[in-house]
Amino acid sequence: MRKFNTLKSIPAYLPIVNIDTDMIIPKQFLKTIKRTGLGKNLFFEMRYDDDGKLIDDFVLNKSPYNSSKILIAGNNFGCGSSREHAPWALLDFGITCVISSSYADIFYNNCFKNGILPIILEEEKIKELSEYAKRKEEISIDLKDEKIIYGNNEVYFKIDPFKKKCLLEGLDDIALSLKKSSKIENFEKNLKEKKPWILND
Amino acid sequence: MSTTLYDKIWNDHLVDQQEDGTALLFVDRHLVHEVTSPQAFEGLRNSNRKVRHPNLTLAVADHNVPTTDRTKGIADLDSKIQVETLEANCKEFGVQLFSMNDKRQGIVHVTGPEQGFTQPGTVIVCGDSHTATHGAFGSLAFGIGTSEVEHVLATQTLVQKKAKNFRINVNGKLPLGVTSKDVILQIIGKIGTAGGTGCVLEYSGDLIKSLSVEQRMTICNMTIEGGARAGLIAPDEKIFHYLKDRPMSPKGEKWDKAVDYWHTLKTDTNASFDKEMSLRADEIVPMITWGTSPQDVITIDGNIPNPKNEKDEDKKNSLERALEYMGLKPDMAAKDIKIDKVFIGSCTNGRIEDLREAAQILKDKKIASHVHAMVVPGSGLVKEQAEQEGLDKIFLSSGFEWREPGCSMCLAMNADKLKPEERCASTSNRNFEGRQGRGGRTHLVSPGMAAAAAISGNLDDVRKYQN
Numbered sequence: 097m098r099k100f101n102t103l104k105s106i107p108a109y110l111p112i113v114n115i116d117t118d119m120i121i122p123k124q125f126l127k128t129i130k131r132t133g134l135g136k137n138l139f140f141e142m143r144y145d146d147d148g149k150l151i152d153d154f155v156l157n158k159s160p161y162n163s164s165k166i167l168i169a170g171n172n173f174g175c176g177s178s179r180e181h182a183p184w185a186l187l188d189f190g191i192t193c194v195i196s197s198s199y200a201d202i203f204y205n206n207c208f209k210n211g212i213l214p215i216i217l218e219e220e221k222i223k224e225l226s227e228y229a230k231r232k233e234e235i236s237i238d239l240k241d242e243k244i245i246y247g248n249n250e251v252y253f254k255i256d257p258f259k260k261k262c263l264l265e266g267l268d269d270i271a272l273s274l275k276k277s278s279k280i281e282n283f284e285k286n287l288k289e290k291k292p293w294i295l296n297d
Numbered sequence: 298m299s300t301t302l303y304d305k306i307w308n309d310h311l312v313d314q315q316e317d318g319t320a321l322l323f324v325d326r327h328l329v330h331e332v333t334s335p336q337a338f339e340g341l342r343n344s345n346r347k348v349r350h351p352n353l354t355l356a357v358a359d360h361n362v363p364t365t366d367r368t369k370g371i372a373d374l375d376s377k378i379q380v381e382t383l384e385a386n387c388k389e390f391g392v393q394l395f396s397m398n399d400k401r402q403g404i405v406h407v408t409g410p411e412q413g414f415t416q417p418g419t420v421i422v423c424g425d426s427h428t429a430t431h432g433a434f435g436s437l438a439f440g441i442g443t444s445e446v447e448h449v450l451a452t453q454t455l456v457q458k459k460a461k462n463f464r465i466n467v468n469g470k471l472p473l474g475v476t477s478k479d480v481i482l483q484i485i486g487k488i489g490t491a492g493g494t495g496c497v498l499e500y501s502g503d504l505i506k507s508l509s510v511e512q513r514m515t516i517c518n519m520t521i522e523g524g525a526r527a528g529l530i531a532p533d534e535k536i537f538h539y540l541k542d543r544p545m546s547p548k549g550e551k552w553d554k555a556v557d558y559w560h561t562l563k564t565d566t567n568a569s570f571d572k573e574m575s576l577r578a579d580e581i582v583p584m585i586t587w588g589t590s591p592q593d594v595i596t597i598d599g600n601i602p603n604p605k606n607e608k609d610e611d612k613k614n615s616l617e618r619a620l621e622y623m624g625l626k627p628d629m630a631a632k633d634i635k636i637d638k639v640f641i642g643s644c645t646n647g648r649i650e651d652l653r654e655a656a657q658i659l660k661d662k663k664i665a666s667h668v669h670a671m672v673v674p675g676s677g678l679v680k681e682q683a684e685q686e687g688l689d690k691i692f693l694s695s696g697f698e699w700r701e702p703g704c705s706m707c708l709a710m711n712a713d714k715l716k717p718e719e720r721c722a723s724t725s726n727r728n729f730e731g732r733q734g735r736g737g738r739t740h741l742v743s744p745g746m747a748a749a750a751a752i753s754g755n756l757d758d759v760r761k762y763q764n
Contacts, residue, residue: 113615114490114590118729123710127361127375129335129382131443141731146717170611172491175524176729177708178426178440179333198491201460201526202426202440209444256458258319269444270346273321273452276313280454283312283323293547293555294325294419296352 098211099266103193103237105165108155109229113170117203120174120182134181135188156189160232168195168226171219174203183210193237195244197222208259209269213239215253224249239264299565301462302529303497306437306562310420312454321454325419326436328405329356329392329446331383332710333424337447338386349453351391355414355545357405358383360710362397364673364700371397376711390450403676403702406430406518406644410510411678413543417532417559422449427644427726429520433513434540435532435562437497440521461571463496463525464564467504469578474760476654477512478646478724478743480504481519482584483576486594493525496572499564500530504578510539511650518645519726522591531563583759585631586728586741588619593728595631597746597758603627622730623738624718631756634740638721639670639751640733641697641744643707646724647675651744652683655724656691658748658762664696665754671698671713673705697751709734722750 125137143154150157156164167186173196174182183206186194193213207214215237217225228235228246235246239260243252261267273280287294300308313321327350334356341347348354361376371377380397387394395402401412406427409415415431421438422428424446431438441455449455465484485492498520505513513530520528537556540546547555583597595601604620604627607613620627625634641647641655652674664670672692674680680702683689689699706713707725715721715737724747728739742750745759752762 111611112618113611116590116727116729118708118727118732122731122735123708126332126710127373127379129339129379131336141735146735172494172524175490176426176727178424178428178442180336180424180442180444183442198494200491200524201494202442206442206444209442256319257317258315269456270344270448270451273448273454273456276321279313279321280323280452284453287323291555291558293416293551294353295350296545 097209097266097268100192100211100213100239100263102239103165104234106160106232106234107166107168107195107225107229108161108164109226110155110167110169111226114172114175115169116176117174117179117182118176121179121185126179126181131184132188134185135190138185138189163190165190166193166195166235166237167191168222168229171197173199175200178202180206180209183207183212187212195222195225208263211263211266213237213263215244217251217253221251299567299569301564301568301570302435302499302531302562303437303462304568306418306420307459309418318458320457320459322420322457324422324449324453324455325353326414326416326421327354327449328409328421328423328428329354330360330405330423330425331358331379332360333443334386334446335379335382336443337450338390340447341390341450346451348390348392348450353453354392354450355409355412356383356387356392356394357402357408358396359402359404360704360708362703363711364703364705364713367397367701373712400677400681403679404644404647404704407647407675407679410434410514411543411676413540413546416540416546416555417536418562422455426521427518429526429528430514430518430644432517432520432528433510433530434536435529435559437527437529439526460526461496462499463493463572464499464501464570466502466573466575467500467578468502468575469504471504471578471581474745474763475581475583476743476745477508477515479581479584480578481516482586482591482594482741483581485519485523485591487576488523488574490522490590490592491524493520493523496525498523498525498528500528501564505530506533509650510535511648514648515645519591522726532559583743583746585746585756587623587625587631589622589728589730590619591726591728591741593619597631597756599631601625601627601629601631632758634756635720636668636722636740636750636755637719638715639668639747640673640706640721640723640725641671641747642673642675642705643725644675645726646744647673647679649679649682651724652679652688655744655748656688658745658759659695659697659752660691662695662752664751668751668754670696670751671700673700674702676702706733708732722747722756
């Protein structure tokens with residue numbers, strides 16, 4: 097997995113609450129058998145009109161936001177389906193950090209598997225940061241110190257220490273879990289004794 | 298110490314727990330479908346890994362499959378490739394698959410219980426958010442992303458943090474014409490789509506106990522629409538009876554041992570919950586959603602909200618946006634909403650009892666001439682059962698189409714979709730913008746309410762048609 101350390105970008109601001117995964121990437125793009133190439137279809141229905149032309153008004157279609165690496169959005173971001181195509185589409189577009197006051201659980205987890213940092217901040221701070229988006233000024237993210245630097249200000253965010261470590265070092269979850277193979281084997285052995293109907297053998 | 302049902306299942310599946318609270322949980326049952334698995338199998342292949350327990354894994358093709366004549370295969374090339382990729386992956390990794398032409402094929406959350414693959418006290422995962430459905434059996438069941446699917450395939454475990462305990466008590470009796478779909482819509486309306494975030498819900502109370510197994514599944518299914526990944530109901534005799542002699546249920550001595558264990562699966566009397574909420578079943582009336590979020594609910598005798606009454610600016614904006622998308626006027630009566638389509642099906646309401654409920658309303662009646670209506674059974678076995686009971690004849694003679702099983706117009710990945718501005722009364726679970734097709738307008742309702750809407754040609758009160 098790609099590492100996440102620091103990031104500097106003019107953020108894009110999408111002031112909509114409950115942005116669901118159907119909005120982030122509609123179902124017609126879930127038919128892929130790859131993880132890549134979804135960026136052009138990110139927010140498809142808000143980004144393109146019925147003839148497939150870019151809608152000029154939509155924030156991610158406008159310069160400089162079309163190259164933003166940070167997306168600021170309304171609360172309950174990523175609700176709905178479990179599709180990992182949502183973070184894949186964000187990543188493929190170039191967004192590696194999302195800032196919102198809350199996220200749906202599955203989307204939140206999916207971000208970390210793909211080197212995307214989802215930051216949780218209070219609504220008030222989000223409003224402050226959105227001003228930087230409007231003024232087209234850069235903000236900086238520092239994961240190690242868990243802070244966002246904007247202008248002469250700083251704001252700290254909280255993140256689960258294990259998730260942070262995995263992002264900073266780009267660790268592969270499966271490899272980490274397989275290091276615990278002997279514990280898994282023990283568990284399976286006990287399971288056979290305790291609940292013989294589970295293992296189906 | 299007193300513990301909740303969730304605590305018990307959690308503790309019973311801990312393979313490892315780090316100091317920071319990150320846990321490795323054993324996964325007893327893994328359901329797989331064609332949309333969220335290709336990249337996971339590819340990941341295994343690239344790193345030379347195997348499926349650790351193929352016989353704890355069951356795959357079904359459901360999201361992409363056509364619901365019309367299948368003898369010609371799948372017309373859409375991308376859909377075809379995805380289903381074929383699942384077939385090839387299952388063959389290569391030794392995973393059992395019910396593909397398109399298998400009678401047991403169906404929506405993954407209908408098939409799992411039907412086969413007895415779903416069992417109480419297990420941890421069940423699937424790359425699909427409606428995995429919550431299986432919580433009706435007292436299993437800790439939740440949706441996961443594709444990277445996690447790969448993790449489960451490779452290790453039979455999942456990295457997790459413990460969620461909070463949230464109990465919802467529903468007591469009393471449901472009035473005539475009111476169903477478990479109305480109960481869960483009411484709950485989501487009350488807690489909001491983020492109300493359960495970070496929590497596992499447990500549904501309890503005498504109403505919940507009185508519900509059938511399938512009605513419980515409808516409630517647990519839409520738990521995710523309230524933001525919680527999993528919803529649980531303590532298993533009881535109804536569940537054990539349902540599972541007895543299913544193809545994948547334990548047999549003989551193993552069955553007896555399993556039932557002994559299943560009897561222990563309940564929340565202790567003194568266990569404490571982080572959150573708790575109660576509601577009276579007697580006060581629930583048939584519900585509809587009017588907007589573009591499952592929390593946008595009103596009763597069938599209610600009116601569309603007016604943004605003027607909303608003080609919070611953000612909420613007002615999102616209300617206006619939803620009204621515009623839905624093509625509705627503030628304050629109009631729910632019953633004045635004219636519909637174009639009706640969809641009965643999905644993992645929420647595509648089981649035999651749901652079809653019976655709708656058929657009972659439609660018997661000896663015709664649907665409105667401007668309405669296009671379809672029934673998509675949740676599985677091949679549900680379809681077969683319905684045909685044995687003659688339900689297909691009732692649907693067909695009322696003017697409904699009778700289709701092959703799959704996810705269909707719940708998410709419109711196959712050919713079944715709404716056209717822009719078409720309005721649908723749907724028994725599915727999500728009314729998001731574009732969910733049933735670009736520009737399509739969805740009203741979530743119970744199967745009986747969907748049938749009533751089909752007859753009247755507008756959203757209507759099912760109680761009017763109740764015998």
